[in-house]
Amino acid sequence: MREINASIPFDKALWRQDIAASKAHVDMLAAQGIVTVEDAGLIAGGLDAVAAEYEASGVPENWDLEDIHMTTESRLAELIGPVAGRLHTARSRNDQVATDFRLWVRDAMDQAELGLKQLQVALVTRAGEHAASIMPGFTHLQTAQPVTLGHHLMAYYEMAGRDRSRFADARVRMNRSPLGAAALAGTGFPIDRFRTAEALGFDGPTDNSLDSVSDRDFALDYLMAAAQCSLHLSRLAEEFIIWASQPFGFVTLPDSLSTGSSIMPQKKNPDAAELVRGHSGRIVGCLTALMITMKGLPLAYSKDMQDDKPPVFEAASLLALSIAAMTGMVAEATFRTERMRSAAELGYATATDLADWLVRQADIPFREAHHITGSAVKLAESRGIALDQLPLDDLKAIDARIDDRVYAALSVDASVASRASHGGTAPNEVSKRVAEARVALGLEDKA
Numbered sequence: 143m144r145e146i147n148a149s150i151p152f153d154k155a156l157w158r159q160d161i162a163a164s165k166a167h168v169d170m171l172a173a174q175g176i177v178t179v180e181d182a183g184l185i186a187g188g189l190d191a192v193a194a195e196y197e198a199s200g201v202p203e204n205w206d207l208e209d210i211h212m213t214t215e216s217r218l219a220e221l222i223g224p225v226a227g228r229l230h231t232a233r234s235r236n237d238q239v240a241t242d243f244r245l246w247v248r249d250a251m252d253q254a255e256l257g258l259k260q261l262q263v264a265l266v267t268r269a270g271e272h273a274a275s276i277m278p279g280f281t282h283l284q285t286a287q288p289v290t291l292g293h294h295l296m297a298y299y300e301m302a303g304r305d306r307s308r309f310a311d312a313r314v315r316m317n318r319s320p321l322g323a324a325a326l327a328g329t330g331f332p333i334d335r336f337r338t339a340e341a342l343g344f345d346g347p348t349d350n351s352l353d354s355v356s357d358r359d360f361a362l363d364y365l366m367a368a369a370q371c372s373l374h375l376s377r378l379a380e381e382f383i384i385w386a387s388q389p390f391g392f393v394t395l396p397d398s399l400s401t402g403s404s405i406m407p408q409k410k411n412p413d414a415a416e417l418v419r420g421h422s423g424r425i426v427g428c429l430t431a432l433m434i435t436m437k438g439l440p441l442a443y444s445k446d447m448q449d450d451k452p453p454v455f456e457a458a459s460l461l462a463l464s465i466a467a468m469t470g471m472v473a474e475a476t477f478r479t480e481r482m483r484s485a486a487e488l489g490y491a492t493a494t495d496l497a498d499w500l501v502r503q504a505d506i507p508f509r510e511a512h513h514i515t516g517s518a519v520k521l522a523e524s525r526g527i528a529l530d531q532l533p534l535d536d537l538k539a540i541d542a543r544i545d546d547r548v549y550a551a552l553s554v555d556a557s558v559a560s561r562a563s564h565g566g567t568a569p570n571e572v573s574k575r576v577a578e579a580r581v582a583l584g585l586e587d588k589a
């Protein structure tokens with residue numbers, strides 16, 4: 143029983159929140175005349191002393207004391223005597239743990255948002271440098287149309303922005319205080335839940351005591367946002383892994399985020415990116431674990447809910463590492479823009495531009511233009527040359543309506559410059575998006 147029951151090995155991470163919530167509680171008890179001001183002062187001073195001990199030498203792990211709440215109360219009693227017993231008036235560990243955990247998750251949401259903002263700063267910085275650097279754009283990982291590296295990086299800026307807003311939304315929804323719900327039904331003591339809520343930075347108290355002690359939506363919201371975010375990070379990581387492979391050679395990874403091989407001296411492995419890709423699986427697993435823990439639990443608190451913490455703690459540390467790793471990767475990678483450009487040039491990435499040119503200049507229906515272009519690509523492929531290296535006579539032999547103006551459309555530069563629709567890959571458009579993003583991130587005053 144002792145072993146299965148103890149949560150102190152992991153919930154000791156809540157000690158700061160537990161002390162803060164207890165101080166808010168005892169202050170309220172005194173203000174309401176439920177304990178004397180003198181006793182409240184002794185208790186608050188004792189809690190500070192316990193906090194100082196935890197800070198200096200960690201939280202002791204005695205399984206007989208079960209959890210962080212009992213551990214702190216027991217140490218408080220050792221330090222200040224029986225008056226410590228008055229702290230637990232008008233509360234229960236059920237509302238206590240719900241409060242502590244909410245405070246912890248709220249910080250984790252804030253940290254994730256801050257980390258993602260740093261990632262966005264790295265992305266817009268590199269995107270600004272490479273607003274006009276041409277690379278192949280892919281569908282099915284097959285060369286499709288030329289894009290710019292800046293455009294590609296700004297796609298991840300958008301993802302990180304949605305992730306930030308998911309954490310911010312979740313924070314608004316969760317920022318209510320369950321403290322004072324007591325075991326499940328509220329309390330007969332004349333407490334002031336608005337006061338403790340305000341002291342702990344909540345927007346107000348929760349409105350149903352049963353829900354207050356049994357709700358873990360805030361933890362699930364956090365994990366859902368974290369899981370979604372980790373999927374984005376794993377996709378970005380995968381891009382770097384592919385780009386760093388020798389056949390691609392689009393990027394040289396920073397030494398600080400790669401490792402050598404113990405037997406192959408030529409190797410530089412993208413371990414950090416691979417671990418980000420791997421960690422996303424674990425983070426999704428944490429979400430699944432808590433969803434299944436909560437599924438079918440009747441109101442109100444059940445001990446199953448003690449298992450809410452390990453997956454949240456695990457996901458939070460994996461997410462923080464993953465965000466930091468990808469931020470460093472983006473900030474410090476060396477992009478091999480010549481390799482990217484020649485891959486775009488050799489991959490028939492401007493085939494669509496030839497078809498579009500035939501539509502625009504020769505008024506050919508797109509389907510027919512597509513067919514003509516297919517023949518041109520086939521011919522160029524059979525000779526191992528790029529589209530714009532085909533002599534005009536050969537192009538004319540495929541379709542007589544082609545003339546020498548076509549070459550202007552076949553260059554990768556002309557191709558990207560032409561895609562100036564809102565959100566398109568034209569360097570001017572990318573630069574506009576980067577400028578807007580820099581303002582949004584506070585890197586620049588509004589123009």
Ligand code: ARG
Pocket residue numbers: 149153208209210235236239443445447448449
């Ligand atoms: N350690 C417990 C948890 O994390 C605290 C709540 C205990 N409440 C109870 N009724 N046994 O969930």
